[in-house]
Amino acid sequence: MFVLSIVLVVALWEMYKVVGPQDGGKLFGAGVLPRSNDTAMPHIWTMLSRYGRPEVRGSDKRVWVVVLEGAWFSFRLAIVGFLLGSSIGVGLSVLMSRFRLVERGLLPYLVVSQTVPLIALAPLVALWGGKLHIFGFEWPRWFSAAVLGAFLSFFPIAVGTLRGLASAPAAAVELMESYAASWKQILLKLRFPSAIPYMIPAFKLGASGSVVGVVVAEISTGLKGGIGRLIIEYAREATADPAKVFTAVFGAAALGLTMAGVIAISDVYLMRNRPKETSS
């Protein structure tokens, strides 16, 4: 199915290049139809072949190596951000499920936090890089990008896990109480296992959120080495070398897919013994 959908998108892209207006089209006076010339919409094969050619003239480094290195750099940041975001998200959801008061007090702020544009926050967090010292550790510059990844990933995880923890049936909680189980035992042996079907989609959102956060942070703080930086660098060359920027964009997309893939694999593993219809 996935392969088929890619073929479909490629076909649509190339078809539009054939039938679409070269210099863009106007519909009811507004320029809505994109230009279909080779600068705005390079052929798919131009993009693909661009991977095989050197990054800059005279260099030995081919584009695919550079994109891969950039993606690997960003991937590690996204993983750090995701781990940070999921521990904060799960921690908050446990607190909120334990104390109704915390849920009522905290949840609105979490929602508000997600309405702050990342672009506005990024320079602020980037400023901490190299300046902040916590427990004798210097705050490294790359960590700012990871923190912004965490910022985007913790929210869906916190909300999804909270919902999942509350999904344990009342009768099951009563059963655990009849065994004089402690709050911690109920959490570990009942609430978390019943939360897993809710947590997996939440973690998927969180994983792609961490990638978006890291890439946007790289772009807006100018952190070198990652795929975000590559995107702006290549975008500057877009008029001369239009296919180049797409190589980096695909790299970023592949990054997000990889993260989601990791979660999908753990989904299959965690849900292997559950009734099939509850699988998400």
Added chain:
Amino acid sequence: MSAVQVTGASKIFNQGTPKQVDALIDVNLTVEPGEFVSLIGPSGCGKSTLLRLIANLLEPTTGSITVNGKQASQSRLDQDYGMAFQQAGLFDWRTVAKNIELPLELKGWDKTKRAARAQEMLELVKLPEFAELYPWQLSGGMQQRIAIARALAAHPPLLLMDEPFGALDEMTREYMQGELLRICAETSTTVVFVTHSIPEAVYLSHRVVVMSPRPGRITDLINVNLGAKRTEDTRAAADFFTGITAVREALRGTHADHANAGAVRGVEDR
């Protein structure tokens, strides 16, 4: 020492608010060790509430409850009872054996001891080959048998059951009743059993406690004399029908009350 001693227990929900419900008023009940006692009555008569008071899942508003001579709160901590509900309530993510081991795990038993006990319980409920399956792979009756095995895994002297066979079909239900009697006889467990089936209550019990609603209270105690050993023939015995008639008449009395109470209330409301 009685297995269960309920003295002057009342349970009032939302006391002092317009939503106040008198779930139970001044209930006295003694259950002797080895006895099988059923609680029966129309819905809203507080039979499940009474069971939850004995289980210490609810605290009584007034009165006292002891289980095995201990305060109900203490006997819950000591796991002096096992409990089974209408929904088997097995955990989907645990194998059958691991489900049975759950109460032992919470008590901190070590692994080998747990596994041995789980196997012993599986043999008791005659499902020894199902240990490694998952609950959703079993039929409703099998799931309920596993739930009983889980409730009895720690060998508690008392078993509390809340309409455990309510969701089963009639054939399975009768089979399960026979199995329950056999298991309780083998383990000499005392049972307090909530049901709204008259034949079920009569077939299983030494005594049937008839309850009535608004406010929830005990209106009758009926002794059933079906002999020590009940078999499938018991279901055709004259004593069985005598018991059923006695319980039915006792319940009818409460239903008349119920209807009158409703009518009076209706007038008041307007």
